[in-house]
Structures are given as structure tokens and as C-alpha cells.
Amino acid sequence: MRKKSALDTAICQKLGIRYPVMQAGMGLVATGQLAGEVSKAGGLGVIGAGYMTPDELRQEIQTVRQITDKPFAVDILFGKPQVDHSEANAYSKNIQAQIDVSLTEKVPILISGLGSPEAIIEDAHARGILVMSVIGNLRQARTLENAGIDVLIASGSEGGGHVGNISTVTLVPAVVDAVKVPVIAGGGLADGRGLVAALALGAQGVWMGTRFIATPEANAHKNYGEKIVATDIAGTIVTRCHSGKTARLIKNQFTAAWEGREHEIEPFPLQLQHVGGPASRSGRLEGDVERGSLPAGQGSGLIHSIKGAAQIVTDIIDEAEALLDQLAGSQ
Numbered sequence: 001m002r003k004k005s006a007l008d009t010a011i012c013q014k015l016g017i018r019y020p021v022m023q024a025g026m027g028l029v030a031t032g033q034l035a036g037e038v039s040k041a042g043g044l045g046v047i048g049a050g051y052m053t054p055d056e057l058r059q060e061i062q063t064v065r066q067i068t069d070k071p072f073a074v075d076i077l078f079g080k081p082q083v084d085h086s087e088a089n090a091y092s093k094n095i096q097a098q099i100d101v102s103l104t105e106k107v108p109i110l111i112s113g114l115g116s117p118e119a120i121i122e123d124a125h126a127r128g129i130l131v132m133s134v135i136g137n138l139r140q141a142r143t144l145e146n147a148g149i150d151v152l153i154a155s156g157s158e159g160g161g162h163v164g165n166i167s168t169v170t171l172v173p174a175v176v177d178a179v180k181v182p183v184i185a186g187g188g189l190a191d192g193r194g195l196v197a198a199l200a201l202g203a204q205g206v207w208m209g210t211r212f213i214a215t216p217e218a219n220a221h222k223n224y225g226e227k228i229v230a231t232d233i234a235g236t237i238v239t240r241c242h243s244g245k246t247a248r249l250i251k252n253q254f255t256a257a258w259e260g261r262e263h264e265i266e267p268f269p270l271q272l273q274h275v276g277g278p279a280s281r282s283g284r285l286e287g288d289v290e291r292g293s294l295p296a297g298q299g300s301g302l303i304h305s306i307k308g309a310a311q312i313v314t315d316i317i318d319e320a321e322a323l324l325d326q327l328a329g330s331q
């Protein structure tokens with residue numbers, strides 16, 4: 001396939017990928033199968049390590065390596081507990097074990113999906129591992145740039161899962177202006193138009209989560225993918241009922257049951273351990289789309305079919321190329 005130079009951004013060379021399309025890390029859903037297929041198709045596949053034991057993570061890394069020898073990443077939730085509690089300490093211990101596995105396996109890229117990876121940047125670099133971080137505001141962007149981060153993923157409030165309160169269209173150019181490191185745009189982007197828009201905002205690529213749930217390769221019950229296809233742009237809500245931190249979920253009985261009961265929500269990660277985790281398993285894996293926790297972005301309203309992960313990458317690039325041609329012709 002012919003590749004337009006506008007899509008051949010500097011990040012492609014930096015990460016060793018063909019197309020500037022990154023499949024976002026998603027707990028339970030983005031396992032080795034999905035990540036491997038996206039990387040094989042020329043994008044960047046990302047394993048969402050959330051909920052995995054260290055052994056499970058090692059297994060998923062092997063799965064990617066069996067599918068492709070192309071670069072991929074592991075996404076870890078670095079978020080610090082908001083409470084000193086034995087269960088919260090166990091959570092932190094598992095996160096540290098996930099980090100250790102990623103470092104010893106020398107995964108090509110390590111991504112922090114929540115919180116700060118500052119403490120491990122030096123160690124990762126010494127092993128030849130690039131470090132990227134998802135951010136939702138300028139303070140995090142500046143702090144991480146000073147700490148030596150390689151790439152920032154500016155993910156806006158339209159996105160699925162944990163979100164801040166600044167929209168993608170405002171966050172991305174503000175981050176691009178504030179830092180010198182490459183920036184990837186995420187949150188609410190679901191097609192080739194989103195990629196071209198991201199480039200226009202100064203980003204070098206896109207980070208897409210929700211779009212890749214509606215695929216046969218995602219580790220998601222088919223009811224979840226079908227629910228995303230059926231959800232429109234107004235069908236999601238930001239709530240702390242999943243983890244104690246703000247996250248965007250599909251509106252359903254689970255989110256409705258927590259409305260007016262916000263005072264009962266426990267601090268992160270206890271709410272995740274007691275409520276969001278079990279609800280995630282029943283919704284994402286067992287297909288209970290009413291009582292389960294189903295993270296998804298407003299871009300659900302732009303997703304009209306389930307399709308293969310490699311096809312998504314190809315379609316995004318084809319759409320973006322056609323759009324760039326159209327825009328150039330209209331000047």
C-alpha cells in the first residue's frame with residue numbers, strides 16, 4: 001500500500017512501526033491476541049496488564065511474540081493507592097510485579113496508563129525500553145517531560161476508561177505547545193478522520209481503545225462489542241463507581257445503581273477491588289452488559305460494526321489517505 005508522507009510521522013521511526021495507529025491498553029480486553037494482531041498489521045499493539053498476575057502477563061507477552069516480531073507495548077496502571085490498607089498494598093505489590101516482568105522480558109515499550117512511571121524511566125532506558133505515559137493535563141505533561149519520558153499520550157475526556165476533564169481537541173494542542181517530546185492523541189477517536197484531526201492538532205499518531213473492543217480479537221464477550229455498536233455518542237457517563245477515580249462507562253443498570261450513592265464509593269483501588277473488578281469480569285468477559293462495568297468512549301457513537309483488528313488499522317490508514325488527498329485538492 002502506498003503511504004502518504006503525512007502519515008509517516010516521526011513516531012513511526014521512533015517506535016519501529018509502519019502506521020501511527022496505537023491500540024490502547026485496556027484491562028482484561030487488550031490481551032496478547034489483540035496486541036499481536038495490531039502490531040502485525042503495522043500499528044502498535046498494547047497489552048493492558050490491568051488485572052493480570054505476573055505469570056499471566058508473561059504468557060500474554062509470549063502470545064504477542066508468537067504472532068509477530070514487530071514492536072509492541074505493555075500498559076500498566078501505575079496509579080498510587082489513595083488509602084493505606086492491606087488490600088491496597090497487595091494491589092501495589094502486583095503492579096510492581098507487572099513492572100518487573102515487563103523490564104526483565106525487555107518489552108519494547110512500557111506505558112503508564114494511570115499515575116506516574118517516573119521511578120522506572122532510568123531502569124527502562126538502561127534496558128533499551130521506551131517509556132510512554134497517558135496524561136490528561138499539562139501538569140503531568142511537564143513533570144513527565146522533565147523526568148525523561150519518551151512519548152506522551154494526551155487522552156481527552158471523551159475517551160473510555162479513566163479520564164480527566166479536558167477534551168481531546170483542547171488537550172492535544174495545549175500539550176504539543178507545552179512540551180518538546182512527541183505527543184500521541186487519544187480519547188473519542190475512532191476512524192481515519194480522527195487520525196487526520198490528531199495530526200492537525202500537532203500529534204504524531206492516535207491512541208484508540210473503544211474502536212478495538214468491537215473486534216473478534218479483543219478478549220471481550222461479543223455482547224460487549226455489540227453494545228458498543230448499539231451505543232450512541234450520548235450513551236456513556238463519567239463516574240467514580242468503577243474504581244474510585246473518574247472513568248467513562250456505558251450507561252447501564254450498573255452506573256444507574258450508583259447515582260446518588262457517591263458517598264458510598266471507596267477510595268482507589270478498594271472500589272476497583274470490591275466493585276469495579278467483579279463488575280468488569282461479568283460485563284466484559286461474561287457479557288452481562290446491564291450489570292457489568294463497561295468502559296467505552298463517546299466514540300462508541302462512531303462505531304457501527306464489529307470488524308477485524310488488522311482491518312481497522314488498514315481502514316484508518318485508507319480513510320486518512322483519502323481525506324488528506326481530498327483536503328489537498330480543495331486548496
Ligand SMILES: Cc1cc2nc3c(=O)[nH]c(=O)nc-3n(C[C@H](O)[C@H](O)[C@H](O)COP(=O)(O)O)c2cc1C
Pocket residue numbers: 024025026027028029048049050075076077112113114134155158159160161162186187188189207208209210211213294295296297298299
Ligand atoms: C475497556 C477499557 C479498558 C481500559 N483499561 C485501561 C487500562 O487498563 N489501562 C489504561 O491505561 N487505560 C485503560 N483504558 C483507557 C484507554 O487506554 C484509552 O486511553 C482510551 O480507551 C482512549 O479513548 P477511546 O476509548 O475513546 O479510544 C481503558 C479503556 C477501555 C475502553
